[in-house]
Amino acid sequence: MHAIDFHAHHSPLGAYASFTCGKFGAGGGLTIEGAKPATQDLVIGWIERDGTVRALPFYTGAVQDLSNFAAGGTSASKRQPLGDGLTRRMSGGSDTWSVGDLVFSIYTPVVPLPDPAVAGETALQEAILPVVTASLRLTNHGSEERHLVFGIGAGAACYRLGLTGGAQAVGWGRDFGIAALDQPGLQAWVNWNEQDWFEQRRDHLLGSSCGFVLPVPAGATRELQLVLGFCRQGPVTTGIEASYYYARAHPTVTSVLAAGAARYVALKRRAEEMDRELEASALDEHRRFLVAHAERSYWGNTQLLDRGGDPLWVVLEGEYAMINTFDLTVDMLFYELRRNPWTVRNVLDLFVERYGYVDHLARPAADAKRLSHEFTRDPKRLAATVSPPATTGLPGGLSFTHDMGVQGHFTPPGTSSYELSGLVGCFSYMTCEQLYNWVLCATGYVVASGDHAWLAARHPVLLACLQSALNRDDPEASRRTGVASLDSSRCEGGWEITTYDSLDPSLGQARNNLYMAVKGWAAHLGLSRLFELIGDAPRKADAEVAARRAAGTIVARFDPAIGYIPAVFEGGNVSAIIPAIEALVYPLEWKLDKALDRKGPYAELIETLGKHLAAVLVPGRCLFADGGWKLSSTSDNSWMSKIFICQHVAEQVFGIVAAPDSHAAHAHWQQVGSAEWAMCDQIIAGKAIGSRYYPRCVTADLWREKVRPAAGVRSPTEPGGVRAPSGSLRH
């Protein structure tokens, strides 16, 4: 670890809830629907006989105390930070701090979410029980009794919850509670803080702190076993009215805590099993950390809703809190399909039901090859930025919105919270990319689930998708190149963008864009596969033709003079981008080996992309000085989730194994550069500057596939570098 002083989500599944902690002096605590970490005071440690509190350095003021102690001074309060010798071990299912004889662990077990339509509701309810468990253990090597203490400064009046069945509980508001499994000496408390409780030894219900204490006699070992519970009743969204799915089974925090206490051992056991699974992987320590950290922030952003009895799956977009942002769905897909493909189907269906639309297309002006670097939210400035389209009203087709709303509000049908017309940069439409995303997700779902009934019922949607994709290349078949070249009428003269909205023009513009071209190729491969499964041979053929056309165009763009394919196929752009290879992840995950075969129908494409990757993945192009991957040679802005996909593709398709120092750098970006925000996606030169508290980095889960190194791949030895395989690639 580069540092242990950083926040992490610790979340149940689908509760949009977290017990976030880890950043020194920043507190942390429990949130529901929190788009940033809580700032409750956290006191986790023990109390000496004289009232001195020795606590992990999470509590408010701990940073100052640590610095005072380092300077030989003392704490102004009775709290003293346990800083010396403190270690943290974040693994698959547990996050553990150890110092001297104190061990604090937070358990976040993950299990696949059973499809309620198949396995029934009970199994699902068991999986989504909205609790996080923890243990706090002390071996008292001293000569006097100590009190283990776990306390939260909730910032709201606290009280005792009546809990039967072997646990005590405290809470605040209606939504939050903490239980501790009963044992001799255990005492729940409510007071202004742990020191007032210790002095008075009785509750004060005006106090806004609560927790537990447990005496530990000299020489003894004792452990607090904690259940942190979340429960919000009633409708929590607008636009679509929905409530938490867990509330069907557990309408109150008391019932949540009781269930959590009863399952404490099983939950801890599963978390420890996850630790072992991750430790047993072939990944180095940095990648194991990235996998574990990312998985936590993913679940912290998940929300399983009850929409009139039916499940509605939502992943929120971190600090932005957009609902089911489609260009996140398509990346988090791999993680979900390995566990619970039905949640992907659920999102796809809602996109069809409510968030699809049909547009026309515009052919940009001849001078549209001039790249626009201007970013403005003012559509009135559009004319000053780009020329009006040469042609409008061309046949378009079906696509989908960027997202389904934001912060609990489901936007009206056919609209997102993000997209605006009249722009050429951030906040413009992603019409073409979201069309590809639906196809890519649908193919992934069908491959992972084998749900051919669903596929058959979606035949009309797939027909519309194919036609729409072909039209976005060009409605006139003779002009088609396999690569999207038009803009949606929703842009009203503006230009479509990609998910890399705030990077730079190399990945910003959707038309004639290398990243999009390969993604389009993959989408056509997907369509071809789906039509094949449906038995619609003509459409299978159409899709294949389009894919070949795309491959040909991409290959033709390879520029021998620079040694790689420029990011944008117009305007003289020469940016070098890693995400040229991103979309190879789809055929890889679909096990369409033929598509990646160097003797197969796309051999030339694969070979060219391999050359591209080897050429761009060098210092000064797409590597930062610290070894971290740089998505575009012309921007310091990187998205970690995308790097993880590309590293997986590089390894699995091209046998290009990222150098260890890249993983070390990426871990540093999180542990140091993003310390206040748990997992962050958008990093500029090592610091989180956006997309914080974010779910998408769960793409790192791709690494957990058994690595199948290509023949001839050697471990890279030079820091900052990568080593291309000596000739042969994956078959």
Next chain:
Amino acid sequence: MHAIDFHAHHSPLGAYASFTCGKFGAGGGLTIEGAKPATQDLVIGWIERDGTVRALPFYTGAVQDLSNFAAGGTSASKRQPLGDGLTRRMSGGSDTWSVGDLVFSIYTPVVPLPDPAVAGETALQEAILPVVTASLRLTNHGSEERHLVFGIGAGAACYRLGLTGGAQAVGWGRDFGIAALDQPGLQAWVNWNEQDWFEQRRDHLLGSSCGFVLPVPAGATRELQLVLGFCRQGPVTTGIEASYYYARAHPTVTSVLAAGAARYVALKRRAEEMDRELEASALDEHRRFLVAHAERSYWGNTQLLDRGGDPLWVVLEGEYAMINTFDLTVDMLFYELRRNPWTVRNVLDLFVERYGYVDHLARPAADAKRLSHEFTRDPKRLAATVSPPATTGLPGGLSFTHDMGVQGHFTPPGTSSYELSGLVGCFSYMTCEQLYNWVLCATGYVVASGDHAWLAARHPVLLACLQSALNRDDPEASRRTGVASLDSSRCEGGWEITTYDSLDPSLGQARNNLYMAVKGWAAHLGLSRLFELIGDAPRKADAEVAARRAAGTIVARFDPAIGYIPAVFEGGNVSAIIPAIEALVYPLEWKLDKALDRKGPYAELIETLGKHLAAVLVPGRCLFADGGWKLSSTSDNSWMSKIFICQHVAEQVFGIVAAPDSHAAHAHWQQVGSAEWAMCDQIIAGKAIGSRYYPRCVTADLWREKVRPAAGVRSPTEPGGVRAPSGSLRH
């Protein structure tokens, strides 16, 4: 006005909600269950054709802008504060800012709350509709079109609410919305802020601001008519599960806004009627302001709940948010009894049902006359502070808790959130005072309502109250003095305190305390009156005996050497306190003229208290340098709510009219000393230091009784002074 730069509550009735604004640069906005002012950005003004926003100086950054402009500079943003010539007029029902051709008014009409058991639920629902209305009018004397703008930076994603029937609406979350009555040109907006909207002229649903704009052509006058709506569904409390009563009629904010829009004119008309009523009163401008400001903060703290179909009346305790603090109920009583006595009955009944308890009593040690100045929350230090009681286990009796809980949590039966055992100061029990309070409230309720059926049913409670009160004097009849001299067993060796918990020992200790002695006298008068109405002559006589005994003891405590009665009847205390006269308000309000008659049975008491008041109400004792009243000569800590009661008693009972500069001082304490918190109660030397955002100052409503000046009273002429009547007092 000393200043116009201060916050005020603007609240519906019983919704524990507020649109708070007024403090420059501090924003404001909408809260439900807010124990402090919102800090949303508020933009209220107009937008020039070039995008310049001219807004009332509420918006974030306005203070800096005002200071820049004063220094001849400019604003960093496109917002410019409307500071020059800005006036504010806070009257009974409206709060209005005017500058140039812009007028912004907030309407907070108050009507008596109909008893649903008598008038049915519909009438009550109409009274408690959870809206605040406002108007924003501009006469455009310029030569170019302007846009009136009302905008709130909600801090959460905003969206449009579908509203039919002549209004447009926007909102955020599930609980808050704003409607504007439709008219040509009106546009609702959602965006990052008003400037982005004006630039783009379209919504962006990622934005967390919303509002309305209305074009005003050159030469024209236009007015935005606004409805701010609040609606929280489902249970909102714990301990007792209850939801908002209004939600029975209006389950969604949309239905609240629709109803508010339909009643816009009527609501405004009632507010204007309240303005006229207040202006027509005999009060000077400072007292009118205090009445109006206090009434707003009272309603902002009111919460009418639905407890399984029955109404449950709650007043929260300002920033502390305690539920139905009994020593506030007894002061706010006068306001409530004139409007809706049933809410008082509702609270009294819940105190009997859930928050009564029976104790024993302890006789303090002989050295208890030594006053304790020590304040600690540690009961283990009790022994070091005072000697253990001389006798414990004496018969006690019924009393009531200090409060019913805090911040939405109803404490378990028989317990409050505030009181703790083992203390001699703040947070100790108020057992004796709360007993008196129940009796005083009950008497007031019966006198105001004539509800003799309720009274008859409460006979057993009154018997228990009488016995309890007599025991608190002394269980041995021979030792009785009419003044409480014992401490509750709940104190566990500590001492009871009074509502003046954090003042100084002059008003802190409950035993042998002048303030409590007169309050006890009044309680016995009340009991006597109630037993008379019930027809229980023996108990009427017992209560009368106790009242006479109390009167005799108090009179005997008059110290000719110092010219007044010392605050505490032991320990050599010589503090001079104004609240000696406070409890005369009860017989005054009950119209027990005989009790206040200088030829009646308590003539000596009244005369002695009159002498006391005249002696203490002099500079250096109970007057601050600015003319404000000082409750105790030995403390700079004052409670305005109590001052208001005492000023009323002084005028009505003794004809001692407070000097105008006292009212000016008190207004200054609020407008300047409490500017960030709306109405505040606890003031130290002109600054709010506690009890902020507080309901209790509504005692100022007592002033609105027709003033009946005693014969011979002249207006005082000396600043800082008061003038005692020249001999005769009220008959």
